Amino acid sequence: MAENREVTIYDIARHLNISAATVSRGLNNNPAVSKNTRKKITEAAQKLGYQSNTFASSLRSKSTHTLGVLVPRLNSHFMSSVLAGMEKAANKHGYNLIIAQSLEEAENEKQNADTMFNKRVDGLLISLAYDTSNLNHLEPFFKRNIPVVFFDRVQSHTSSISVVINNYEAAYKITSHLIDQGCRRIMHIGGNVLRNVYKDRFEGYRQALKDHDLPFQEKWHLVTALSEEDGTAAANHILGFPASKRPDAVFCANDTSAVYCMMALKAAGFRIPEDIAFAGFNNDPISKVIEPNLTTVDYSGETMGNTAVTNLINHLKGISNLYSTNSITLRANLIIRASSLKKVAGSKK
Template identity: 50%
Template sequence: MHKDITIYDLARELDLSAATVSRALKDHPAINKNTKKRIVEKAEEMGYRSNNFASNLRKQKSHTIGVIVHELNSNFITSVLAGIEKITTIANYDLIIGHSSELASKEIANANNLFHKRVDGLIAALAFDTDNMDHYEPFFERNIPVVFFDRVEEGSKGTKVIIDNYKAGFQATQHLIDQGCKRIMHITSNLKRNVYAQRYKGYLAALKENNIPFDESLLIVNDLKKETCIASAHEIASMKPLPDGIFTTNDLTAALSIQVLKERGIRVPEDIAVVGFNNDTISIIIEPKLTTINYPGMDIGEMAATHLVKQLQGSNGTNNTSSIVLKSELIIRESSLKKDKAKK
């Protein structure tokens, strides 16, 4: 196990006084710019963590857990945070929450900031464009436990708390096929991310099992932002022939699609059946109510926090690479029930 690097270690390496190193790390104006640069670079190289919790230094514990999320305007993320907070409060840990706004650069900055704030552990979900895990290495090197949830890098270090996205994607697509759909549009996002890649693979597997050839024109990959999804829905409404089913990778996209299709005179589910993902509140507000996959955010948060706390208390090892798979389920509502509509 690595011991924490101190300013005295940096001073010895650089042949400078500890006072100079300390002032440079606090960005003191009296320190020469080039000297400051040398000190900061050496601090990063040696893995120095600034001490923001001096009162806890002797115990080497901050009783703080860092959380990195990729967005905040999501019912799913709000539920996950509620689950995390429930468990960490009982265990007497405070939370520091960082928000990456779907940018790897902000995720890296958040990870570095939380490392320097000396958090005891970290819970994180990856941004859209995160393509390596280097910014988590300082945590692993110091045996600081890390638990990833939802957006994870399969095969990486750290515990992962996920659902079976492949199975969920298969179920959603199979349900549409069972309703008689044969031209099923799939709206998803960055296929490098595990959640979208696995749902897409499930979609493809259901098509294959039912001898329905994959049509590339029925795949839309976008950033899932409101404006983009509205534009995609207009694109779908103009297709000839129309798809007869849509499986989207989140509920907001599904709800926006329903709204646009109805505005364009296309009936849901009679003309196009729609299935979403997450079981967000919007799924029961939109008309018709949305068939979706229930993704239990509260349970995900509770499980992630429980495993992190166990690792911090030494009862579950640190930095293991196990995956914990929670159950999801298809919730069938009016937006996909073509057969019921056909009977009336």
């Protein structure tokens, strides 16, 4: 058999010495064909390298059974958990995922969205880039009624749904916990407030301070990209304060910045949590390895990915209507560990 020629049902028919119509029915698992013959047909198809024509059938059905996934960066612990959850749900329902990353740039996000649109994905799952300022690049999807599900970094839109955690509440709770532990000068290392996740975490933090009659100072709010380097730089920022004006706690919008800030302050002789307490966000693997272990917010990427895809597929199958819901809020739990337990640390002395 020539290696590059397409194998057709006629080849299978010739191979088995039966009619092409029988082969076609057998491949479609039609009970009019005996079980034994169906088995022979399937085996011959596999042996000869027959490829069912998904494309042609996509053209007919107008459905590709493919979902587009657009994320800021693929290589983060959180995002890889999201993808794992999405893939499980998609696979279970016979859908495939096409992935692309914006590398945090709106321009890449636009290009990737165009590609997904032209690849005719049945739906789009998107978490917005750091600097995306509007949703014009998604208009083609909205216009054609191709469902869009925002997750994690979302922006409200009438023709879409958002899957999120309550970032405001989680930040409010974790800040209140720090206050409850006796902290009074609490700093926040946050991200770009253009993105809901960072805006909400900042506002939850600020409201907790306000509700406990604690002052907020602009210089206690650092806006960074929350990288390892940003965590180390934040430590230097803290070391720059006169000793009497230093924060006694830091709430960081992710674990990476918290851990690197902690490591730099520990190296400078600070005791954690006695001199300065710490809280992060995400429950990344590093939060369980840093000493003392980091208080954080458990944020299940896997559940978020699974929920986003399941809702999208249910909409595509007509089981539920995506547009009737504005957002789905998932549970996020405060995980209290030694980095913030000032009272316990104090009583041990």
